[in-house]
Amino acid sequence: MADDRQSSGLLDRHLAFVEALRGAGLSVSLAEDLDSVAGLGSVGWGDREQVRQVLAATLAKRQTQRPTFDALFDVYYPALVGDGVSTGSTNDDGSTDEGDAEESPTSSTADAQALQDFRDELAEALRSGDEQELRRLAAQMVGRFGAMPGRGPGLSSWSAYTALQRVAPQQLVDQVVQGLLDEGMDEESAGRRANRRVGAFTALVEGDARRRIAEEKGPDHVADVAVRPTIEQLAFTSARRADLDEMRRQVFPLARRLATRLTQEHHARRRGPLDFRRTVRASVATGGVPITTHHRPKRPHRTDLVVLCDVSGSVANFANFTLLFVFALREVFQSMRAFTFIDHVHEVTDHFRPGADPAQVMADLSAATAHAALFGRTNYGRAFDKFEQSYPDALGPRTTLLILGDARSNYSDLHEDTLRRLAGSVRQSWWLNPEHQRNWGTGDSAAPAYGAIVDMVECRNLTQLSEFVHDLAG
Amino acid sequence: MTWFDDPSAAAARLAEVGYLADGATATTTYLAGALGKPLLLEGPAGVGKTELAKAVARATGSDLVRLQCYEGLDEARALYEWNYKKQLLRIQAAGSDQGWEETHDDIFSEEFLLTRPLLTAIRREEPTVLLIDEVDKTDVEVEGLLLEVLSDFQVTIPELGTVTATRRPYVVLTSNATRELSEAVKRRCLYLHLDYPSVEREHEILASQVDGLDDRIAEQLVATVARLRELDLKKAPSIAESVDWARTLIALEIRDLDEEAIAATLGVVLKHASDHERAVKELKLNRS
Numbered sequence: 001m002a003d004d005r006q007s008s009g010l011l012d013r014h015l016a017f018v019e020a021l022r023g024a025g026l027s028v029s030l031a032e033d034l035d036s037v038a039g040l041g042s043v044g045w046g047d048r049e050q051v052r053q054v055l056a057a058t059l060a061k062r063q064t065q066r067p068t069f070d071a072l073f074d075v076y077y078p079a080l081v082g083d084g085v086s087t088g089s090t091n092d093d094g095s096t097d098e099g100d101a102e103e104s105p106t107s108s109t110a111d112a113q114a115l116q117d118f119r120d121e122l123a124e125a126l127r128s129g130d131e132q133e134l135r136r137l138a139a140q141m142v143g144r145f146g147a148m149p150g151r152g153p154g155l156s157s158w159s160a161y162t163a164l165q166r167v168a169p170q171q172l173v174d175q176v177v178q179g180l181l182d183e184g185m186d187e188e189s190a191g192r193r194a195n196r197r198v199g200a201f202t203a204l205v206e207g208d209a210r211r212r213i214a215e216e217k218g219p220d221h222v223a224d225v226a227v228r229p230t231i232e233q234l235a236f237t238s239a240r241r242a243d244l245d246e247m248r249r250q251v252f253p254l255a256r257r258l259a260t261r262l263t264q265e266h267h268a269r270r271r272g273p274l275d276f277r278r279t280v281r282a283s284v285a286t287g288g289v290p291i292t293t294h295h296r297p298k299r300p301h302r303t304d305l306v307v308l309c310d311v312s313g314s315v316a317n318f319a320n321f322t323l324l325f326v327f328a329l330r331e332v333f334q335s336m337r338a339f340t341f342i343d344h345v346h347e348v349t350d351h352f353r354p355g356a357d358p359a360q361v362m363a364d365l366s367a368a369t370a371h372a373a374l375f376g377r378t379n380y381g382r383a384f385d386k387f388e389q390s391y392p393d394a395l396g397p398r399t400t401l402l403i404l405g406d407a408r409s410n411y412s413d414l415h416e417d418t419l420r421r422l423a424g425s426v427r428q429s430w431w432l433n434p435e436h437q438r439n440w441g442t443g444d445s446a447a448p449a450y451g452a453i454v455d456m457v458e459c460r461n462l463t464q465l466s467e468f469v470h471d472l473a474g
Numbered sequence: 475m476t477w478f479d480d481p482s483a484a485a486a487r488l489a490e491v492g493y494l495a496d497g498a499t500a501t502t503t504y505l506a507g508a509l510g511k512p513l514l515l516e517g518p519a520g521v522g523k524t525e526l527a528k529a530v531a532r533a534t535g536s537d538l539v540r541l542q543c544y545e546g547l548d549e550a551r552a553l554y555e556w557n558y559k560k561q562l563l564r565i566q567a568a569g570s571d572q573g574w575e576e577t578h579d580d581i582f583s584e585e586f587l588l589t590r591p592l593l594t595a596i597r598r599e600e601p602t603v604l605l606i607d608e609v610d611k612t613d614v615e616v617e618g619l620l621l622e623v624l625s626d627f628q629v630t631i632p633e634l635g636t637v638t639a640t641r642r643p644y645v646v647l648t649s650n651a652t653r654e655l656s657e658a659v660k661r662r663c664l665y666l667h668l669d670y671p672s673v674e675r676e677h678e679i680l681a682s683q684v685d686g687l688d689d690r691i692a693e694q695l696v697a698t699v700a701r702l703r704e705l706d707l708k709k710a711p712s713i714a715e716s717v718d719w720a721r722t723l724i725a726l727e728i729r730d731l732d733e734e735a736i737a738a739t740l741g742v743v744l745k746h747a748s749d750h751e752r753a754v755k756e757l758k759l760n761r762s
Contacts, residue, residue, distance in 0.1 A: 027657065029661050031661055031662075032661060035509060035511065035664070038509055039505050039508070039509060042505070042508045042509070043480070043481065043501065043504075043505065043508075049497060050481060050497070050501050053497065053498045053501040053502060054501060054505060056498070056665075057498075057501070057502045057505055057664040057665055057666055058505075058664060058665075060665065061514075061660040061661075061663075061665040062654075062660075062665075063516065063651075063667040066667065189697075189701075248706075249706060252706075252708070253651075256652065257651065257652050257653055257654075260652040260653060261652075261653045263545075264545055264613060264653070285559070286558060286559055286562060287562055287566070289562065291558055359706060
């Protein structure tokens with residue numbers, strides 16, 4: 001068995017796969033690697049899905065890593081090779097392409113006709129929702145419409161983007177909805193289903209392009225460029241729309257986890273002074289020997305928080321997420337007030353009603369951005385001045401001040417004296433910067449100047465954010 | 475002993491005892507038995523994590539030893555404890571005619587040991603499924619204790635020596651992911667994330683759990699629950715809650731799950747006012 005593996009290159013492939021997982025940020029230990037090989041030995045290589053499950057159970061120990069794992073698995077253990085000659089895995093229906101992938105249409109009309117035929121076929125498959133058929137069509141689509149032959153060396157000759165642009169499955173949604181309506185589905189669920197299927201198909205196409213590139217250049221190349229980091233590690237500033245939705249869904253679970261952790265840690269340190277009376281009473285049961293001691297609870301100390309956010313275009317996402325996150329932790333803090341600014345300060349505390357819907361809050365915050373700008377350019381100095389004038393009651397000796405922003409102030413006057421006064425009037429103050437630390441101080445970034453007054457912390461993703469809030473509240 | 479012969483056998487035997495497992499669950503369940511590794515189940519509340527451990531016990535004819543974790547769980551509650559009161563009595567009853575030597579040999583013997591779930595599971599001769607429930611609720615110190623037990627299946631009691639498992643229990647840990655478990659614990663476990671079942675599977679589960687449920691209404695109900703889970707709710711409806719809902723509908727003799735029926739019984743599946751409002755808005759229920 002072991003000899004077989006070595007000669008078939010499976011072992012090398014497996015080792016490369018584990019290396020790629022490590023490269024993508026999964027900490028795979030040697031012990032887990034051995035487990036996965038042992039597991040495969042007992043389950044066998046017969047069924048691709050089972051191989052995937054065995055590897056996932058032994059190597060990917062967090063749900064957030066699962067998309068990364070799946071993408072890499074598809075690259076290293078592809079379901080088909082080339083244009084879909086079945087590799088004998090039970091996942092394929094075993095049918096190969098009809099050979100029309102090879103014949104290149106000579107004239108543009110034939111080409112357009114081919115495209116039209118393909119789109120009709122695709123719309124039909126999307127309507128029926130046949131998984132196998134969609135998988136086959138995705139492979140065919142990249143092969144026929146995503147090929148970019150004759151590109152220079154170093155550029156890949158397959159592109160999911162090109163294929164998606166030409167076929168434009170998004171435009172098929174109406175057609176699919178119509179088909180579903182004819183089947184007697186109601187309009188709303190038909191729309192939802194059609195959108196979901198088109199989204200899934202797009203993911204299939206991207207996966208197939210990755211697979212082909214991997215065949216051409218070796219999987220390691222793809223693992224380096226095409227696989228995105230997990231949602232918790234994704235930088236706020238480079239998130240796409242879909243990622244933002246996913247992040248928004250993650251904020252509340254993350255906040256809940258953090259709140260639980262804080263209460264636990266708090267309880268672990270909870271032992272206050274000895275409760276003499278209860279201890280003596282309990283010792284009666286053990287003949288006067290005080291075996292268990294009882295303590296009085298400690299009085300919890302909780303922070304008053306004031307958050308001051310820059311909501312200009314470049315960092316708006318980061319500010320909104322942080323606000324949502326901090327407000328999800330309402331019970332951890334004594335009281336909270338939030339202010340947004342671009343060059344003018346505006347209070348947004350009222351948007352965060354208990355039990356408010358996060359999607360709604362995000363929308364409200366975006367709407368409120370208009371109030372925060374008089375001249376439309378970020379100006380920290382001006383905003384600090386305004387804040388000091390308009391809300392002198394917000395800061396007190398028990399307050400913690402939290403400033404969010406990239407400290408890029410368009411070369412305006414920084415008013416460091418104002419910030420120094422603000423920071424001096426509170427118990428502690430922090431500055432969260434969504435930029436990578438290496439970019440602080442480049443261009444119009446005033447990070448070093450402000451960092452000298454207020455402790456500045458890099459906060460680029462959800463993980464860093466939750467760590468920071470944990471230390472703040474703990 | 476072999477717990478299951480292969481993944482498909484695992485699926486079949488779990489189905490016999492009323493647990494419908496999907497492919498990943500069956501494979502991982504088989505693997506945990508085959509490799510003798512603990513199985514860590516993570517996922518939202520109410521997707522059948524604890525139920526899986528019980529089903530494994532039923533399917534393999536083993537006994538279930540359960541350790542329910544909570545905040546403040548310590549060695550004395552999880553592993554073993556000396557019965558101090560009994561020891562005190564023993565010392566007092568011996569009086570002054572017995573030397574200290576005999577006494578201290580005497581009071582640290584089997585008779586005065588209170589075994590807690592972890593030690594119980596290790597010492598048992600019969601096939602055992604050890605369920606460590608909601609392991610994320612414990613403090614970090616307990617993880618160290620679990621590590622010792624889960625890696626070697628042995629426990630050292632200073633006064634008695636080392637107790638080693640004669641027969642390895644099948645270990646299942648469940649977690650709602652309220653906190654990240656340490657890397658060390660995860661390294662020793664196989665990992666499976668259980669999520670809400672697919673529409674088809676949930677339909678099967680309802681059919682097997684609820685008697686007299688009409689097929690059409692089950693379909694409507696499952697579709698509605700799937701819909702609710704897609705919304706950003708504070709607490710998404712669990713499998714147990716959709717079963718409750720089905721039972722409610724039967725009890726109220728509702729034959730058709732129309733908007734009115736949903737609005738009237740929504741409280742069975744949604745337990746937050748804001749979730750309620752959201753569902754009413756999204757499902758377009760006309761409620762006053």
